[in-house]
Amino acid sequence: MKTRLACCLLAAAVTAASAAPAQDLSRYSDEGLRAELAGIADAETAVLVPMRDGKGLSTNIWRPKGASGKLPVVLWKTPYDEHVPAGGTARYALEAVRRGYAFIVQNERGRYFSQGTYEILGRPQTDGYDTLSWIAAQPWSNGKVGTLGCSSSAEWQLALAGMNHPAHAAMVPMAAGAGIGKVGRFLEQGNFYTGGVPRTLFGVWLYGVDNPLRAELPQDLNGPMRARVARYNSLDADKPDVDWKTHVRRLPYAELLSSLGEPPGTFESLIARGPADPAWKTGGLYHDDMGWGVPALWFNSWYDVSIGPNMALYNHARTVASDREASANQYVVVGPNPHCQFARLSEDYKVGERAMGDARFPVDQQLWAFFDRWLKGKPAAFPDGTAHVRYFTMGANRWQSDAEWPPKAARTLRMYLRSGGRANSMFGDGRLAADAPPAGEAKDSYRYDPRNPVQTIGGGDCCNGGLVTAGAFDQRQISARNDVLVYDSEPLQAPMEVSGFVDAVLKVSSSARDTDFAVKLVDVAPDGTAWIVGDTIQRARYRDSYTAPAPMQPGQVYTIRPTPITTSIQFGKGHRIRVEVTSSNFPKFARNLNTGGPNETESTPVVADNAIHHDADNASYIELPVVGG
Structure with missing residues (x-):
C-alpha cells in the first residue's frame, strides 16, 4: 500500500507541475537567450545596492517590460561572473520574466563589480539581509522574495534562512551542502572536512575563486558609467592552468596554493583551523542552533559532495520551532545525479558508468510552482498534498515518495x-x-x-x-x-x-x-x-x-x-x-x-x-x- 500511495502522490505532483506554462529553453544559445530576454524585459545593470557598512554590491535587475504593478522577486546571488547572463542563469532570468517575476543577479562582496573584500559565502546574515530589505523597499516589489540557485548560489541562502527576514518568502536551494557548518551528527564546516579529514576540492575551488589582489573599478564611478564599463570588462582573473592530479600530491598540504606562488588568502586561513575552531561560527555558515524561518524546496542528489548534511539539514528545518509555518513547508527532491546536474536527468540517464533508466523529473515546473505558491499567493500551484520527500531509488531506477526521511517504513x-x-x-x-x-x-x-x-x-x-x-x-x-x-x-x-x-x-x-x-x-x-x-x-x-x-x-x-x-x-x-x-x-x-x-x-x-x-x-x-x- 505504501508504494502505491507514494506513486500516486508523486504522479499528482508531477501532473500539477505540468499544468504550469512550459517553455523549452534548452536549445537556445546564450545569445538567443539574451536576445529573448532583451525583448521582454526592462534591465538595469551593475546597480550598486548599498550594504550597512557603505559598500555596494553590483546587481543586475530584469523586470517584465512595461510592468506597472508590484512584482514578486527571485534573487540569484553568486561569486561567479554572471553579469552577462548565460547558461542556467540566463534561462532562469528569461523564464522568471515570462512568468511575471522580477529576476535579480547579484555578485557577492569582493567579486567582480561588487565592492569590499571577498569572504566565502558572501556574508549572508548582513549582505543577504540588507539585499532583501533593499528589494522589499523598491516601488516595483511586492515585498516577497524567493532565493534560487545551485551550489554557491544556494549555499548562502541557508544562514539567511536562519534570520527569518520578513521579505524572504521562499527558497529553492540546490546542492547547498557547502553552506552547512554543523547539523546533527555532521560537522563538516562547509564541506571543508568529513570526519575531520580535509577535502581537497576546497583548495582547488578557492584557487579559481579567491583573488586577494584582485582588480577593481574606481569606488566613486557613477552608476551609468559602471553599467557601461561592465558591458566590456569582466574583471575575471585568468589564472594559469594547474595539473591538479600531480600537484595535489605535494606536501605539506597547507602549501597547496602558496606553492603555486599565490598570495595568502582564504585557503591558508581555513586550513589553519581545526574542525571545531570557534572561527567557523563567525562566517556565513549555517549551524543548527540558528533557527529556521523560510519554506523551502530542496534539490539534492546521491552523488553530490555532501548529501548526508543536506538531508540532515532538511530534517532539522522540519523540526525547528522558531517558525512553525516554515518548518511545516519543507520539501525535498533527491535525484541520482552528481552536483548540480538536475537539468541533465533524462529518460536514458547514466550516473558515472551506471545506467539509471528514466530519471526525468520536472525540476523547473516544480520550482516555479513553489514560488507561485509563496510569492504570488497561489496555494493551488503547489498543493498541500505534495509529498515532502521525493527520491530516486537507484538499482530499482524509479522515483518514490514518502512523508519523511528516512522513509517511514525503513x-x-x-x-x-x-x-x-x-x-x-x-x-x-x-x-x-x-x-x-x-x-x-x-x-x-x-x-x-x-x-x-x-x-x-x-x-x-x-x-x-x-x-x-x-x-x-x-x-x-x-x-x-x-x-x-x-x-x-x-x-x-x-x-x-x-x-x-x-x-x-x-x-x-x-x-x-x-x-x-x-x-x-x-x-x-x-x-x-x-x-x-x-x-x-x-x-x-x-x-x-x-x-x-x-x-x-x-x-x-x-x-x-x-x-x-x-x-x-x-x-x-x-x-x-x-x-x-x-x-x-x-x-x-x-x-x-x-x-x-x-x-x-x-x-x-x-x-x-x-x-x-x-x-x-x-x-x-x-x-x-x-x-x-
Whole structure:
C-alpha cells in the first residue's frame, strides 16, 4: 500500500507541475537567450545596492517590460561572473520574466563589480539581509522574495534562512551542502572536512575563486558609467592552468596554493583551523542552533559532495520551532545525479558508468510552482498534498515518495564484518553477515602507506579541477588491493531496498598515533561489477571529540563511528552488498601522514599497521535502513 500511495502522490505532483506554462529553453544559445530576454524585459545593470557598512554590491535587475504593478522577486546571488547572463542563469532570468517575476543577479562582496573584500559565502546574515530589505523597499516589489540557485548560489541562502527576514518568502536551494557548518551528527564546516579529514576540492575551488589582489573599478564611478564599463570588462582573473592530479600530491598540504606562488588568502586561513575552531561560527555558515524561518524546496542528489548534511539539514528545518509555518513547508527532491546536474536527468540517464533508466523529473515546473505558491499567493500551484520527500531509488531506477526521511517504513538491519583474518582484497575471506561474531575471531590487518594511497574512483564529489569524476564507477581495481579490506554478503535471494542513513561502527587499532579509516558501500552485480554507492571517512584523533582530539595508543582497540553514508539503492536479486575498509581515499580526501602531529603542515609520512577487529567483545558492523522485504 505504501508504494502505491507514494506513486500516486508523486504522479499528482508531477501532473500539477505540468499544468504550469512550459517553455523549452534548452536549445537556445546564450545569445538567443539574451536576445529573448532583451525583448521582454526592462534591465538595469551593475546597480550598486548599498550594504550597512557603505559598500555596494553590483546587481543586475530584469523586470517584465512595461510592468506597472508590484512584482514578486527571485534573487540569484553568486561569486561567479554572471553579469552577462548565460547558461542556467540566463534561462532562469528569461523564464522568471515570462512568468511575471522580477529576476535579480547579484555578485557577492569582493567579486567582480561588487565592492569590499571577498569572504566565502558572501556574508549572508548582513549582505543577504540588507539585499532583501533593499528589494522589499523598491516601488516595483511586492515585498516577497524567493532565493534560487545551485551550489554557491544556494549555499548562502541557508544562514539567511536562519534570520527569518520578513521579505524572504521562499527558497529553492540546490546542492547547498557547502553552506552547512554543523547539523546533527555532521560537522563538516562547509564541506571543508568529513570526519575531520580535509577535502581537497576546497583548495582547488578557492584557487579559481579567491583573488586577494584582485582588480577593481574606481569606488566613486557613477552608476551609468559602471553599467557601461561592465558591458566590456569582466574583471575575471585568468589564472594559469594547474595539473591538479600531480600537484595535489605535494606536501605539506597547507602549501597547496602558496606553492603555486599565490598570495595568502582564504585557503591558508581555513586550513589553519581545526574542525571545531570557534572561527567557523563567525562566517556565513549555517549551524543548527540558528533557527529556521523560510519554506523551502530542496534539490539534492546521491552523488553530490555532501548529501548526508543536506538531508540532515532538511530534517532539522522540519523540526525547528522558531517558525512553525516554515518548518511545516519543507520539501525535498533527491535525484541520482552528481552536483548540480538536475537539468541533465533524462529518460536514458547514466550516473558515472551506471545506467539509471528514466530519471526525468520536472525540476523547473516544480520550482516555479513553489514560488507561485509563496510569492504570488497561489496555494493551488503547489498543493498541500505534495509529498515532502521525493527520491530516486537507484538499482530499482524509479522515483518514490514518502512523508519523511528516512522513509517511514525503513527498519534497521545490522550486518557484521566477519572473516577468518584474511579479508584483504576481494580475493580474501571477508564476509558480511547477519550473525554476530564469536569470541576469538581473528582481526583483519593491513598496512597503510601515505605514499601509496588508495585511489578515489567515483562517489560523491564536485568542483575539484578534474581530480575525481563523481558518479557510480566500478571499484574492482580498488577492491583488488591488499590494503583494502573487503566484506561481501551472500548473493541476495530477493531485491533489498536500502534508503536512509547507513551507519558503520568499527573497532580499530593501529601502530600509529593517528590514522584515518575510510568506509565504502558497494553494490556488486552478479557479473562482478562493483558499483560505488557511497563513502565516508573518519580521522582517528577525532573519534570521541572534535574539540579535544586524542592520540591512539599502539595496539589499543578504539571505536570509530564515521558520519553515515546517505543513499537510496535497491540491491538486486543475486547482488551482493559489499563494505570496504581502508585508511585513505585520495585524492578526494587529504592523506593522513600517521604522525599524530599537525598533519596539514607536515611533509614526512610514516607507515601505519592498522586493524579492524570483529569478535564477540569488539564487533564491527554496518546498519542498513531497509525498506520492505
